[in-house]
Amino acid sequence: MKISQNNYIEFVEKKSPNTKEVWSLIKAFVVGGIICMVGQLLMEIYQDTFWMFTEVQIASAVSGTLIFIGATLTGLGFYDQLGAFAGAGSMVPITGFANSVVSPALEFKSEGMIYGLASKMFIIAGPIIVYGVIGSGLVGLVYYFIYMWG
Amino acid sequence: MSEVNGKRTIELKNKPRIIATSSLVGSKEGKGLYGKYFHKVVEDDKMDKATFEKAEREMLQEVIDMANQKLEENGNAINMLIGGDLLNQNISMSFTAREMHLPLLGVYSACSTMSESLAIGAIMVDGGYMENIACATVSHFSSAERQYRFPLEQGTQRPPVSQWTVTGAGCCVLGKGTNEPKIVRITIGEVVDFGIADANNMGAAMAPAAMTTLMHYFEDTKTSPDDFDLILTGDLGILGSGILRELMADRNFPLGDNYKDCGATIYEGLPNCYQGGSGAGCSASVFSSYIYKMLTTKKIKKMLFVATGALLSTTSTQQGETIPAIAHLIELEA
Numbered sequence: 001m002k003i004s005q006n007n008y009i010e011f012v013e014k015k016s017p018n019t020k021e022v023w024s025l026i027k028a029f030v031v032g033g034i035i036c037m038v039g040q041l042l043m044e045i046y047q048d049t050f051w052m053f054t055e056v057q058i059a060s061a062v063s064g065t066l067i068f069i070g071a072t073l074t075g076l077g078f079y080d081q082l083g084a085f086a087g088a089g090s091m092v093p094i095t096g097f098a099n100s101v102v103s104p105a106l107e108f109k110s111e112g113m114i115y116g117l118a119s120k121m122f123i124i125a126g127p128i129i130v131y132g133v134i135g136s137g138l139v140g141l142v143y144y145f146i147y148m149w150g
Numbered sequence: 151m152s153e154v155n156g157k158r159t160i161e162l163k164n165k166p167r168i169i170a171t172s173s174l175v176g177s178k179e180g181k182g183l184y185g186k187y188f189h190k191v192v193e194d195d196k197m198d199k200a201t202f203e204k205a206e207r208e209m210l211q212e213v214i215d216m217a218n219q220k221l222e223e224n225g226n227a228i229n230m231l232i233g234g235d236l237l238n239q240n241i242s243m244s245f246t247a248r249e250m251h252l253p254l255l256g257v258y259s260a261c262s263t264m265s266e267s268l269a270i271g272a273i274m275v276d277g278g279y280m281e282n283i284a285c286a287t288v289s290h291f292s293s294a295e296r297q298y299r300f301p302l303e304q305g306t307q308r309p310p311v312s313q314w315t316v317t318g319a320g321c322c323v324l325g326k327g328t329n330e331p332k333i334v335r336i337t338i339g340e341v342v343d344f345g346i347a348d349a350n351n352m353g354a355a356m357a358p359a360a361m362t363t364l365m366h367y368f369e370d371t372k373t374s375p376d377d378f379d380l381i382l383t384g385d386l387g388i389l390g391s392g393i394l395r396e397l398m399a400d401r402n403f404p405l406g407d408n409y410k411d412c413g414a415t416i417y418e419g420l421p422n423c424y425q426g427g428s429g430a431g432c433s434a435s436v437f438s439s440y441i442y443k444m445l446t447t448k449k450i451k452k453m454l455f456v457a458t459g460a461l462l463s464t465t466s467t468q469q470g471e472t473i474p475a476i477a478h479l480i481e482l483e484a
Contacts, residue, residue, distance in 0.1 A: 002400055003396060003397055003400050005344050005345065005358075008344040008345060008346075008358065009344075009345050009346065011393075011396075012346060012351070012354040012393065015354075015389065015392065015393060015396075016310075016311045016351060016354065016389060017310040017311065017389070018310065019307075019309065019310055024307075074303050074305075075303075077303060079303060079305045080302065080303045080304060080305050080306075081305075082305055083304070083305020083306055083307065084305065084306070084307055084308070084422075086305075087306075087307040090305050091305060091306070096305060099303070099304065099305045100304060102303070103300075103301040103302070103303035103304040103305075104301045104304070106301065106303055107296055107301035107302060107303065108296075108301075110200065110201045110203075124300070124301075124304065
């Protein structure tokens with residue numbers, strides 16, 4: 001086969017190594033699972049300790065704690081190593097969201113507190129928030145009409 | 151008078167020489183294949199500076215100073231600067247030069263900046279317009295990451311085709327000299343785009359540019375790959391250099407064991423470096439350390455240095471553009 005501009009992309013795709021899917025899935029599953037187990041453990045400890053709070057309040061406290069842990073591990077320089085190993089396993093849970101806010105904040109601090117830290121803080125999390133809010137709004141609207149007509 | 155061979159290969163009659171070189175790399179590069187050949191390895195890649203951009207400038211400043219010291223031993227000094235880096239608007243080179251009070255030609259050609267600088271410098275020395283021109287380039291993993299990819303602490307996975315930006319700088323001083331390695335011919339590359347849009351797969355994007363320049367050179371000079379002790383590309387990486395081998399074999403100019411790539415070899419033996427190194431400092435640091443030593447000790451007598459550059463920007467990538475690439479060729483003799 002003569003490799004030319006016409007068939008180059010096909011040729012490169014064949015030559016390029018792919019991500020090892022099964023192994024990546026296993027790593028993501030195990031690490032993601034452990035993070036969720038930590039969350040569950042916190043939930044149960046909080047339920048026993050702060051019995052006066054409602055379930056919703058307890059859930060918020062658990063999320064807050066996980067965000068704190070994710071942010072701290074990012075600041076200490078561990079979360080990027082965890083992410084390189086686990087991929088989506090550490091990116092999807094709320095700790096990953098904390099990492100995606102704290103890491104640009106740390107990185108762009110050198111451009112100042114306003115145009116650096118504060119404005120660059122949401123370069124990765126921003127789109128998630130925007131489409132998350134729009135998405136939940138749309139779902140709410142659909143739910144409202146179904147409820148009204150149903 | 152120097153002349154043009156074939157269509158575009160410039161033959162330099164006065165044979166400018168590389169009279170001094172210097173190189174500096176970060177600790178990761180220092181642990182790689184060429185570790186003991188670099189002139190300086192720094193443990194702290196932030197160089198005690200407030201930002202990685204300042205550290206990058208410091209690296210460039212140090213290689214230029216180191217090269218200048220070698221010239222001063224013979225009562226000479228650098229008269230002019232040519233070079234560049236990867237940061238937007240070439241700030242490392244311009245900011246480094248602001249204290250040096252020397253004429254500067256800032257060059258941007260991504261990872262092929264060293265070969266483009268050598269080409270311009272060699273033509274100036276050959277024409278007798280200037281002597282002792284320092285060609286210097288730099289790149290820094292941490293400043294490149296924040297410009298092109300993600301924050302350093304962001305927990306993401308790199309795709310297996312990706313390369314690692316070299317933290318390092320290299321400087322080659324061109325002059326008349328006496329018996330140092332000389333630049334014989336130059337082929338200026340053209341922009342080639344075979345349609346790769348994945349900014350992680352720069353080796354695949356640049357391989358056709360290297361192929362195009364090499365083919366022009368071989369046609370212009372009636373030579374073949376076997377005529378050289380070494381054919382060295384810049385940072386095609388493991389994947390890209392494999393692709394170049396296939397492209398050249400396909401065109402009946404197969405590359406033998408004399409073909410090497412700086413990026414594919416710089417991290418040899420280190421884990422998690424994917425397809426190898428890249429960046430303006432990659433070919434510059436390897437060429438001005440190990441390769442220059444091989445030339446001066448006559449272990450390599452005749453070689454081609456073909457650094458390649460991917461001429462993309464973050465804007466062009468986000469707008470879905472494919473990646474144009476370029477490769478400039480320098481023929482050297484010991």
